[in-house]
Amino acid sequence: MLKVNDLFVGVEDKEILKGLTLNVNPGEVHAIMGPNGSGKSTLTHVLAGREGFDVTSGSITYNNTDLMELDPEERAREGIFLAFQYPVEIPGVSNIQFLRTALNSIRKHRGEEELDAATFLKLARQKIGMVNLDPSFLKRGVNEGFSGGEKKRNEIMQMLMLEPKLALLDETDSGLDIDALQTVANGVNALRHPERAVILVTHYQRLLNYVVPDYVHVLANGRIVKSGGRELALELEEKGYGWLNIDDEKDVA
Amino acid sequence: MAPQVNPYQDFHRECVDSSRTWQSEAPANLQWLSDERQQGLSCFEKVNWPTRKTESWKYSPITPFVQGNLLNVEHRPEKTTGQRLDGDHYHVDIVNGHVFADDLVKDDAFDIIPFSTDATVNQALIKKYLNKAFKLSDHPFAIWNASILQDGLLIRIHSDKQPARPICINHISNAHKQNSSSHTRVLIVSEAGSKATVIENYRSTETSFKTMANVLNEVYLAENSHLTHLAVNGEDSHHLHTGAVFVEQQSGSQFIQHNFATGSHLKRRDIQVKLLGPQADCKLYGAYVIGGKDHVDYHTTLDHVAPHCTSEETFKGIITDQGKAVFNGRIHIHPDAQQSDAQLNNQNLLLTNTAEVNTKPELEIYADDVKCAHGATVGQLDENALYYFQTRGISKAAANKMLSHAFVDIIINEIKVGAVRQYVTALTDDFLASDTTG
Numbered sequence: 001m002l003k004v005n006d007l008f009v010g011v012e013d014k015e016i017l018k019g020l021t022l023n024v025n026p027g028e029v030h031a032i033m034g035p036n037g038s039g040k041s042t043l044t045h046v047l048a049g050r051e052g053f054d055v056t057s058g059s060i061t062y063n064n065t066d067l068m069e070l071d072p073e074e075r076a077r078e079g080i081f082l083a084f085q086y087p088v089e090i091p092g093v094s095n096i097q098f099l100r101t102a103l104n105s106i107r108k109h110r111g112e113e114e115l116d117a118a119t120f121l122k123l124a125r126q127k128i129g130m131v132n133l134d135p136s137f138l139k140r141g142v143n144e145g146f147s148g149g150e151k152k153r154n155e156i157m158q159m160l161m162l163e164p165k166l167a168l169l170d171e172t173d174s175g176l177d178i179d180a181l182q183t184v185a186n187g188v189n190a191l192r193h194p195e196r197a198v199i200l201v202t203h204y205q206r207l208l209n210y211v212v213p214d215y216v217h218v219l220a221n222g223r224i225v226k227s228g229g230r231e232l233a234l235e236l237e238e239k240g241y242g243w244l245n246i247d248d249e250k251d252v253a
Numbered sequence: 254m255a256p257q258v259n260p261y262q263d264f265h266r267e268c269v270d271s272s273r274t275w276q277s278e279a280p281a282n283l284q285w286l287s288d289e290r291q292q293g294l295s296c297f298e299k300v301n302w303p304t305r306k307t308e309s310w311k312y313s314p315i316t317p318f319v320q321g322n323l324l325n326v327e328h329r330p331e332k333t334t335g336q337r338l339d340g341d342h343y344h345v346d347i348v349n350g351h352v353f354a355d356d357l358v359k360d361d362a363f364d365i366i367p368f369s370t371d372a373t374v375n376q377a378l379i380k381k382y383l384n385k386a387f388k389l390s391d392h393p394f395a396i397w398n399a400s401i402l403q404d405g406l407l408i409r410i411h412s413d414k415q416p417a418r419p420i421c422i423n424h425i426s427n428a429h430k431q432n433s434s435s436h437t438r439v440l441i442v443s444e445a446g447s448k449a450t451v452i453e454n455y456r457s458t459e460t461s462f463k464t465m466a467n468v469l470n471e472v473y474l475a476e477n478s479h480l481t482h483l484a485v486n487g488e489d490s491h492h493l494h495t496g497a498v499f500v501e502q503q504s505g506s507q508f509i510q511h512n513f514a515t516g517s518h519l520k521r522r523d524i525q526v527k528l529l530g531p532q533a534d535c536k537l538y539g540a541y542v543i544g545g546k547d548h549v550d551y552h553t554t555l556d557h558v559a560p561h562c563t564s565e566e567t568f569k570g571i572i573t574d575q576g577k578a579v580f581n582g583r584i585h586i587h588p589d590a591q592q593s594d595a596q597l598n599n600q601n602l603l604l605t606n607t608a609e610v611n612t613k614p615e616l617e618i619y620a621d622d623v624k625c626a627h628g629a630t631v632g633q634l635d636e637n638a639l640y641y642f643q644t645r646g647i648s649k650a651a652a653n654k655m656l657s658h659a660f661v662d663i664i665i666n667e668i669k670v671g672a673v674r675q676y677v678t679a680l681t682d683d684f685l686a687s688d689t690t691g
Binding site: 050076082097 | 645646649659662
């Protein structure tokens with residue numbers, strides 16, 4: 001599904017990803033862990049299509065197309081979804097208006113009929129229930145005045161609405177209490193499907209107690225330095241990144 | 254040093270001549286205002302048209318008026334109701350400045366008295382409120398209006414009454430024979446304890462002729478009265494507008510005003526509110542959407558004369574293409590106006606680097622125990638927000654439109670009259686749909 005091959009990415013002369021290779025197949029859940037500044041967030045934004053990154057060498061193919069040729073909205077319509085680490089507040093645009101426009105853009109691209117207001121509302125109410133947010137949040141401005149936990153739940157709710165093929169979660173678990181963490185995990189698990197894949201970027205092992213990954217990768221100094229199964233995350237938790245002979249401080253530079 | 258010559262001297266002479274012509278030709282049933290016209294004319298003769306050196310007109314040159322060949326004033330336009338604002342309102346129709354007085358609404362809660370009235374008691378009432386809410390010499394276009402007094406009406410809301418529906422004045426400009434200007438006066442008298450909503454809906458029909466509306470409001474709010482005033486300037490690009498609203502508020506009264514303007518060659522609105530009695534409250538909201546080479550200018554002044562008054566003012570605008578916006582908001586706290594609370598804010602969204610805004614909030618404070626805040630911002634759409642939309646499958650162009658709409662929706666959603674809110678939303682939709690920069 002996703003093939004990242006020997007990818008080098010820089011921002012304003014600073015190299016962040018330095019030869020990253022990653023293969024993700026349908027049905028798989030990959031967890032990407034690593035110290036601060038190792039390039040985890042950069043990877044998710046490069047995949048989602050944020051401007052301002054220079055891909056200096058390497059390639060990203062997604063379902064056999066060159067991902068770098070697509071605008072962010074085209075990637076989204078092709079099934080890529082990024083749950084933001086810091087979801088953006090949009091005063092004046094209601095959650096419902098935002099999501100309906102998003103869903104209908106994607107449906108239109110797939111050649112499906114746009115949903116009318118009533119059908120959409122029914123679906124939205126169902127999904128918002130799954131992340132334990134009150135339906136009144138649908139009428140509020142997108143993330144406007146939401147708490148940190150509410151913003152993350154809202155990201156998961158959007159993911160459930162848009163049903164992506166490849167979901168990227170950028171530290172969605174950070175700053176969450178245990179209830180919210182479970183809600184987020186339930187959302188991700190609900191999305192698991194033989195034809196869908198998930199990439200979880202996380203600092204902590206604890207999310208992986210609820211969403212059991214097929215693979216765990218350690219990203220350090222712009223490349224994946226170790227890959228393994230679920231047990232790798234537990235080992236990291238116990239021994240720290242030092243165990244892998246990565247010097248945190250230098251990599252942060 | 255040689256005296257400076259006003260570049261608009263010739264134009265001024267032509268204007269004065271046209272006022273004089275109208276004086277002699279005014280319809281018989283409006284002749285009773287000839288003393289007032291003469292008073293306006295003698296003032297008008299002495300005034301100079303503003304130039305770029307006139308501070309309050311620095312960013313809005315009057316050349317579109319000068320070059321517009323607009324001095325003809327129409328006598329008997331044909332009635333049209335096609336441009337009325339939809340909705341359940343009491344309608345008043347004014348076409349090219351002429352008030353259609355035959356079928357004015359009658360109601361227990363209010364009177365609408367046209368200037369063409371022949372009842373002396375009504376004429377006395379009009380004279381009581383005409384030219385009283387402003388100083389003639391201060392506003393050149395107001396003086397021009399005063400020297401012509403083409404037509405007008407007085408709305409009186411009776412004490413402790415509340416009209417069942419909003420009163421909607423449809424100002425239509427639709428010159429079919431030649432260019433023309435109109436000079437209407439609308440007086441609103443809210444008696445003590447009354448509560449009403451008055452809509453002024455400005456529209457023009459697109460013809461090969463140019464029109465200009467030079468409209469003046471004088472608004473008087475007695476003790477504990479409440480008035481919501483909505484002024485929607487949705488005229489097309491060829492139309493010129495100079496409107497002024499002068500408001501006097503007595504104690505405990507509340508004046509809420511919603512302004513909205515699309516762009517045109519020049520639209521200039523002067524709004525001046527005097528808070529004359531304690532506990533008076535004023536809220537001014539405004540939104541403007543300007544594209545092409547259009548120009549919109551709002552000048553507002555809030556005079557806190559009495560103590561314990563509150564005012565709150567927010568104007569927001571979107572400017573694209575080579576559009577220009579001017580905003581000048583002044584708060585004047587007079588020496589006796591202790592415990593005043595005044596807030597003023599102007600925010601602008603520029604969608605292109607050729608769009609322009611000149612914004613200036615001003616504070617003048619002569620009392621020491623007051624709370625005042627003012628601010629102005631000029632910015633672009635947030636890149637981060639645009640990206641967020643895109644990652645959800647929404648195109649950049651659509652995201653641009655949604656975010657721009659949201660920027661002014663915060664103002665538009667304050668409008669409580671559904672028909673006006675919908676109309677203004679539709680005007681914003683049209684504006685954003687025609688914007689190709691997204």
